[in-house]
Structure formats: C-alpha cells, structure tokens
Amino acid sequence: xxxxxxxxxxxxxxxxxxxxxxxxxxxxxxxxxxxxxxxxxxxxxxxxxxxxxxxxxxxxxxxxxxxxxxxxxxxxxxxxxxxxxxxxxxxxxxxxxxxxxxxxxxxxxxxxxxxxxxxxxxxxxxxxxxxxxxxxxxxxxxxxxxxxxxxxxxxxxxxxxxxxxxxxxxxxxxxxxxxxxxxxxxxxxxxxxxxxxxxxxxxxxxxxxxxxxxxxxxxxxxxxxx
Numbered sequence: 001x002x003x004x005x006x007x008x009x010x011x012x013x014x015x016x017x018x019x020x021x022x023x024x025x026x027x028x029x030x031x032x033x034x035x036x037x038x039x040x041x042x043x044x045x046x047x048x049x050x051x052x053x054x055x056x057x058x059x060x061x062x063x064x065x066x067x068x069x070x071x072x073x074x075x076x077x078x079x080x081x082x083x084x085x086x087x088x089x090x091x092x093x094x095x096x097x098x099x100x101x102x103x104x105x106x107x108x109x110x111x112x113x114x115x116x117x118x119x120x121x122x123x124x125x126x127x128x129x130x131x132x133x134x135x136x137x138x139x140x141x142x143x144x145x146x147x148x149x150x151x152x153x154x155x156x157x158x159x160x161x162x163x164x165x166x167x168x169x170x171x172x173x174x175x176x177x178x179x180x181x182x183x184x185x186x187x188x189x190x191x192x193x194x195x196x197x198x199x200x201x202x203x204x205x206x207x208x209x210x211x212x213x214x215x216x217x218x219x220x221x222x223x224x225x226x
Contacts, residue, residue, distance in 0.1 A: 030137045037130055044126055048119040055112035062105040069098045 072095035079088035 027137075027141050030133075030140055034130070034133060034137060037133065041126060041130060044119075044123050048116075048123045051112070051119045052116045055109070055116040058105065058109040058112040062102065062109045065098055065102045065105050069095055069102060072098060 072091045076088045076091035076095065079085070079091060
C-alpha cells in the first residue's frame with residue numbers, strides 16, 4: 001500500500017511535469033503511468049473490500065453477541081419467574097461471560113470501522129486523482145497532436161520555400177538565356193548590315209572596272225584610226 005500511495009504522490013505532484021519534460025514520447029509515458037496506476041487501483045479496491053469485509057464481520061459478531069446477552073437476560077428473568085434461582089444464576093453467569101466478549105468485539109468493530117473509513121476515503125481520493133490524470137492525458141495528447149500537425153506544416157512550409165527558391169533560380173537562368181539570345185540576334189543583325197554594305201561597295205567597284213576598260217578601248221580605237 002505504501003508503494004501505491006508513493007506512486008500516486010509522484011504522479012499527482014509537480015514531479016510528473018519534470019518526468020514528462022524528459023520523456024521522448026510524453027504520450028507513451030503517461031499511458032504507461034496510467035496503466036500502472038489502474039493496476040494499483042485494482043489492488044486498492046481489493047484491499048478496501050477486504051477491510052470493509054472485516055468491518056462487516058466484526059459488526060455481525062458484535063450484534064450476535066449482543067443478541068446472546070439479551071437472550072441470557074430473558075432466560076434469567078424467566079428462571080426467576082419460575083422460581084429457579086440456580087438456573088437464573090447460570091444464565092446470568094453466561095451473560096457475564098458474553099459481556100466480557102462483547103467488550104473485545106466492540107473494540108475490534110470500532111477499529112475495523114475506522115480502518116474501513118480510511119480505506120474508503122483513500123480509495124475515493126485515488127480514484128478521483130486517477131480520473132484527473134486521465135483528463136490530463138487527454139489534454140497532453142491533444143496538445144501533442146497539434147504539435148505534430150504544426151511540425152508537418154513547418155516541414156511543408158520549408159518545402160514550399162525551397163520550391164520558391166528553385167523557381168527563382170530558374171527565372172534567373174531563363175533571364176540569362178534570354179539575354180544571351182538577344183545579344184546573338186543583335187550580333188547577327190549587325191553582321192547582316194555589314195554584308196549588305198560590302199555587297200553594295202563591290203557593285204560599284206565592278207562598275208568602275210567596266211568604265212575603265214571602255215575608256216581604254218576608246219582610246220585604243222582613236223589611236224588606230226578606227
């Protein structure tokens with residue numbers, strides 16, 4: 001019984017908070033404590049029932065003794081009425097013996113009643129404490145569920161943030177490629193303009209060459225008198 005009371009004392013005191021703080025899984029730990037206490041409660045119930053049964057037995061024996069004393073009193077009175085003093089004396093002697101027994105039974109009955117009252121009070125308190133602990137377990141489990149959900153959301157948020165960073169990186173890469181493409185197109189356009197000018201210059205160069213040949217041909221004809 002002392003161990004049971006100590007266990008209840010530890011759990012219902014502030015010590016439970018320190019124990020839960022150190023636990024890797026508070027839900028499993030508090031479930032284990034409650035299972036242990038429920039087992040203890042079964043032992044408390046059994047002991048309480050045994051003490052209450054002792055009280056019931058003591059009351060019954062005391063009542064039976066009192067009934068016997070009253071019966072011896074009646075027999076003694078009847079014997080006297082019948083004029084049998086010796087019989088009356090024997091009944092009274094028996095009554096005296098029972099009276100001595102009654103004192104012991106009364107003492108045992110009082111003690112059993114006190115023990116039963118204490119056990120019943122202890123049982124009721126422990127049962128109430130157990131119910132409070134069950135409620136605390138439900139509260140802890142509810143908070144743990146919220147914490148786990150929040151942890152998942154945090155992880156999802158990290159993933160989303162990572163995806164956002166990846167998207168930004170892709171945007172930067174796309175901008176770089178676009179810039180490179182624009183530069184290549186510009187260079188191609190410049191090259192095209194250069195080619196056009198060169199072609200145009202060549203055209204005029206050819207015309208100049210033809211004109212020079214015609215002049216030389218005319219001069220030659222004039223010299224030859226043709």
